Amino acid sequence: MNKQTKQNALNAHTWVGVFLSVLLFLVCLSGTIAVFHLEFERWEQPHIEEMENVTPLAIEKAMNTFLAQNTEETNHLYVVFPTSDIPRLVVENDHSAFFADKQGNLIEKESVSFTEMLVDLHLYLNLPHSWGMILVSALGAIICTLVVTGIVAHKRITKDAFKLRRGGNGQQAQIDLHNRFGLWAAPFHFIIGVTGAYFGLASVILVVVATLNYDGDREAVINQIFTPDPVLEPQSGKPEIGKAFAQLATLAPEKSPIFLTVHEVGKPEQFIEIYAKAPNRMIYAEGYRFDTSGEFIGVAGYEYGEWGKQLAWSMYRLHFGDFAGLASKWFYFILGVMLTMLCVSGMEIWLSKKAHPPLATRLWYSVVWGSVSALAMTAVVDMFYAGSLVVIFWSLMVFNTVVTVFLHRLSKALWLMLSGLSVLLLLIAYIGVNGASSFTISSLQLNVPMLVYVVWSLRRGAVLLSRESNDLSAKSATKFSSAAVSE
Amino acid sequence: MITVIASVLSLSAVATVHQSWRSRTLALFVVGLLLWLISGVVFSFAQGWEFGVLITLCLPGILVWPFVLANQIVLPKPKNSPEPRALDFSRANVLQNGATYTVVLFAFFIIALFITLGISALTPFSTAGKVGIGIILLPVLWGLFVYHYLATSSKIKILAAYSVIAGLCLPILVLFPL
Numbered sequence: 130m131n132k133q134t135k136q137n138a139l140n141a142h143t144w145v146g147v148f149l150s151v152l153l154f155l156v157c158l159s160g161t162i163a164v165f166h167l168e169f170e171r172w173e174q175p176h177i178e179e180m181e182n183v184t185p186l187a188i189e190k191a192m193n194t195f196l197a198q199n200t201e202e203t204n205h206l207y208v209v210f211p212t213s214d215i216p217r218l219v220v221e222n223d224h225s226a227f228f229a230d231k232q233g234n235l236i237e238k239e240s241v242s243f244t245e246m247l248v249d250l251h252l253y254l255n256l257p258h259s260w261g262m263i264l265v266s267a268l269g270a271i272i273c274t275l276v277v278t279g280i281v282a283h284k285r286i287t288k289d290a291f292k293l294r295r296g297g298n299g300q301q302a303q304i305d306l307h308n309r310f311g312l313w314a315a316p317f318h319f320i321i322g323v324t325g326a327y328f329g330l331a332s333v334i335l336v337v338v339a340t341l342n343y344d345g346d347r348e349a350v351i352n353q354i355f356t357p358d359p360v361l362e363p364q365s366g367k368p369e370i371g372k373a374f375a376q377l378a379t380l381a382p383e384k385s386p387i388f389l390t391v392h393e394v395g396k397p398e399q400f401i402e403i404y405a406k407a408p409n410r411m412i413y414a415e416g417y418r419f420d421t422s423g424e425f426i427g428v429a430g431y432e433y434g435e436w437g438k439q440l441a442w443s444m445y446r447l448h449f450g451d452f453a454g455l456a457s458k459w460f461y462f463i464l465g466v467m468l469t470m471l472c473v474s475g476m477e478i479w480l481s482k483k484a485h486p487p488l489a490t491r492l493w494y495s496v497v498w499g500s501v502s503a504l505a506m507t508a509v510v511d512m513f514y515a516g517s518l519v520v521i522f523w524s525l526m527v528f529n530t531v532v533t534v535f536l537h538r539l540s541k542a543l544w545l546m547l548s549g550l551s552v553l554l555l556l557i558a559y560i561g562v563n564g565a566s567s568f569t570i571s572s573l574q575l576n577v578p579m580l581v582y583v584v585w586s587l588r589r590g591a592v593l594l595s596r597e598s599n600d601l602s603a604k605s606a607t608k609f610s611s612a613a614v615s616e
Numbered sequence: 617m618i619t620v621i622a623s624v625l626s627l628s629a630v631a632t633v634h635q636s637w638r639s640r641t642l643a644l645f646v647v648g649l650l651l652w653l654i655s656g657v658v659f660s661f662a663q664g665w666e667f668g669v670l671i672t673l674c675l676p677g678i679l680v681w682p683f684v685l686a687n688q689i690v691l692p693k694p695k696n697s698p699e700p701r702a703l704d705f706s707r708a709n710v711l712q713n714g715a716t717y718t719v720v721l722f723a724f725f726i727i728a729l730f731i732t733l734g735i736s737a738l739t740p741f742s743t744a745g746k747v748g749i750g751i752i753l754l755p756v757l758w759g760l761f762v763y764h765y766l767a768t769s770s771k772i773k774i775l776a777a778y779s780v781i782a783g784l785c786l787p788i789l790v791l792f793p794l
Contacts, residue, residue, distance in 0.1 A: 137768070138763070140766065141762070141763050141767045144716065145720070145762065145766065148716070263725070264721070266755075267721050267725060267758075269755050270728070270754070270758035270762070271720075271762065272759075273758070273759030273760070274759035274763050274766075276759075277759065277763055278763050278767075291634055291637055291680070291683050291684050291686075292687055292689075293685065294689050295688055295689070295691065296690035296691040296693065298693070298694050298697065309680070309684050313676055313680045314674070314677030315677075316674055316677070317673070322759070326754065326758075327755075330729075330751070330754050330755065331747075331751060333729065334732075334754070337729065338747070338794045341789050341793070342789070342794055350743070350794075353742075353744060353747075409663055409664030409666075410664060410666065411666035411667065434744075436744075436745060436748065437741065437743075437744030437745035437746070437747055437748030438744045440748040440751065441751060447670070453663070453667070460678075463678055464674060464677055464678065467677065483700065483701045483703070484697070484698040484700045484701055485700055486700045
């Protein structure tokens, strides 16, 4: 490839990377944390009883109690089974969700507002959903641009494939880290870009195809891609969910039930569908359908359906790494950290090529480490306040920005330490609020990694702080000696 | 157990490629690639082909780090540090970047959407298959168009050319419904 092609690719890479850096960073950071969104749901209510499985009787009892207490109209009823990635029993409708114990007694209302805010940040950047979804999907396409331009622009792709040059003024280390992350994890970045774009763009494709080819009937297009509802004799009565669930053990003994949905509740088209995870398959689940009396009707056909249908149905697990329990989630988390670091190092390279303009540099650090701090503080506020967490998070981000503009001493080291201290405060508040429950598996699986982050960020911050003060004293010594020479 | 064997094979593949890089030996590089492919087959055997391919592609991204860290060197501190350069916030620059944002995020979105659907409509698959192709193709085409636009000096020409292609896809979509 000639020099001009590489330079053009580098120009494209730089523009996209710099001008979309903040959005890319926020989506990558929230996505990396949101790999554990189900674990965060458990973490938010760590005292809830957990179990490995549940009986059909307990499910019936939990749903009956729930329906007696929640009489508002709903189109759906749901039961989330403990064999899903959350080992708890949950019964819910379109409005609220309740946990139940192993016997089917309702325990308390599900309250996962921090997780919801985190996932909303990742999927929509907390914007109105229609616009947010398209913007985040655009970032998926932008990641594809960055992967291609990054590889084309790399001048010494094979020569430097395993190199890491630290020290100096730090610029070479950032370049090497950026290029190593970018090259070796390129397949992951590409997969995340394509699957990330799917979540928003699929709905746009649907609207365009419906408008052009189906007289605006979106349902008709959805039915072509996903399996349409079954055509049944008019149904009536209470859905026999326990009977339906009991049959799954014989219908699909190798599959783990994730959740059950009663569609079109109280209408003549009412039916029950149980989603069960197929082992070693990327599809989210196979759907097992039953009529209101709990008689098996058939499968939705995702497991052995058309490849296009399987592909669309595989996007969730492929994007969130939710396919082999915690092992696959940690795998995705590490690769996600690398993708996030890629955004950070890319911007740092650009800033160091400009010899670190003070305000822009400080603002970038306030976005990077300040957002970690803002997320941690939002989780703290969530423990004592029931209002909008989106408002809290973005108020903190604005506060960070304003403080950064006026406080010239807010360097990378201080921001890093602040983020560590915020996570430490979160852990302290969490233990204060949840007491002994803070030491259950559902808490520790996130609290221990957070503690590791606290230790790392404080130590790393201290190292950077001492480096900064050394640089400062060296600079003033040089200034002093050059002034003495000129005198 | 089979997954562990596949992981060891993947690690061996990275180690072999690393050794080939150090010694500049093409034969070792080929051996490394073969080991990597074998690890993919073993992963597919253990986890199903879908996860097998995914893990095979992504695992080296993590396994490579011990080898990168083994090759790290420390550079001396530079004697001079340059003065920070001011950022350009001139009106022309702000307007130009604003226009680029609009083209990259909105214009190319519409263009890529219609070209993707046009291509998908011409494929010999069912609606689900065509939409499946579209799901993969749309972000890739959008990304490549953005690359082409940002890399070229004749931006208006490129934008116009892609707009014409997108316009030609409209009759295709009407004549060959998805």
